[in-house]
Amino acid sequence: xxxxxxxxxxxxxxxxxxxxxxxxxxxxxxxxxxxxxxxxxxxxxxxxxxxxxxxxxxxxxxxxxx
Numbered sequence: 001x002x003x004x005x006x007x008x009x010x011x012x013x014x015x016x017x018x019x020x021x022x023x024x025x026x027x028x029x030x031x032x033x034x035x036x037x038x039x040x041x042x043x044x045x046x047x048x049x050x051x052x053x054x055x056x057x058x059x060x061x062x063x064x065x066x
Contacts, residue, residue: 007033031058 008025010033015025031054039050 007037010037 007030011025011030012022014033015029016022019026034057035050035054038054039045039047042050045053
């Protein structure tokens, strides 16, 4: 699978197209790159399954630990 660093670099590059030069990236660009990398690494997955999986990951990341 793509490394975390490559997803971050891709998100920054994507984000720079609409935000200009920046050291960060927006949520939408990060999510789009995460979905793209996941789809490329798992070509047998349907695109809606990729989107659902990323949704689950993002929701889990927002939940406080019990």
